[in-house]
Amino acid sequence: MKDFYFEIKHICKQTGARYGLLHTPHGDVEVPMFMPVGTLATVKSLSPEELKECGSGVILSNTYHLSLRPGADIVDKAGGLHKFMNYDRPILTDSGGFQVFSLADKRKITEEGVTFKNHLNGAKLFFSPEIAIGIQEKLGADIIMSLDECAPYPATYDYMKNSVERTLRWAKRGKDAHKREDQALFGIVQGGEFSDLRKYCAEELVKMDFPGYSIGGTSIGEPKNVMFKMIADTTPYLPIEKPRYLMGVGSVDAILYGIEKGVDMFDCVLPTRIARHGALMTSNGRVNIRDQKYAEDFTPLDPECDCYCCKNYTKAYLRHLYKCDEIFGKRLLSIHNIRFLIHMMEEAREAIKNDRFGDFKKEFLAKFNSERGF
């Protein structure tokens, strides 16, 4: 694996949380980290410059969506995803496995792969582990994902067992098909809420020796305690020296829990989506900017935040933009929520280095009051 390796720099003595460095062809990033999601080769409403100002490292993009529009060949001709979207830091592409789940009523899964009715015009589309890898090689992200089946929750044990077996076979096929030396292909642990299947899936993937491992099948409608259990049931079976990525998790309490359990990478649409819907994460908890009580509130969204939005604008202005459905409002709020999570990660890393992540988590959650939404 050219240019890609992972270094653990410190393990928190209080919790086992990890501080590390992920080296990629597009630079090094510190973990634990939060990765903003830019499904269609753009983090909705934000420029790469704004993302970097938020402190972004890796960002995500999506194989399924980009293969439909503009098509992998066009991204390839553009010189790859980094050039195409003008982002020179690391990029991770998801395999499309999640779309198999989220567009579930329009697909059929077989051993060979998945047949989709694509969501744009209903045209039939076939995805296999090899095809997903082929597309991702053209897109050219630094970190890519195996095609997996994100089985629904709840699922029966038998369904999940079969699904895990197939995901493992698909992982092997994808790994065999993957040729690019400058990309790290991660395997994805499934198994739902079943401890033994999580363990089995993790151990089998580890035998295949991937450069990193993802925890999938979370945040798909299961209760929080079940999600936490899924995480706790997986990380013990992953090798210490490889990066671990918890897919699709972006609520504050779940991220902090994941870090405590030894997860290094998180991604989620949550901060950007809820920002567009007027919900903001602040150090004192949730703020609904649409509330009339902010109409004459000329203070920043979060006085403790150092983002462009909080440094320059008031809640009254943000509410005004939101109520008028102005694009700039969505941008400012997205900047804030992304910066909030990235800043939380910066603080988490400091806490890990100082062997006090457990204290940090407790203090942060007490103030954030995560019972009130996300």
Add this chain to the structure above:
RNA sequence: GGAGGAAUAGCGAAGUGGCCAAACGCAGCUGACUGUAAAUCAGUUCCUUCGGGUUCGGUGGUUCAAAUCCGCCUUCCUCCA
């Protein structure tokens, strides 16, 4: 002074005899959103002990039944003098 027209819930605006506690939009309030088919979606905004009760400028009528028809009053708009 004369001739027309209009008054509907916080605002705008449908409704012209029973299916109207009254469409719809805005505004307000709740909630949802987690590997993005999401600048989206759902609920809610007269009172209620959930049986019902009081509403459509005011008032008096007609009718089994009125936001809807008639009289008078008030306010506003347009045109003519």
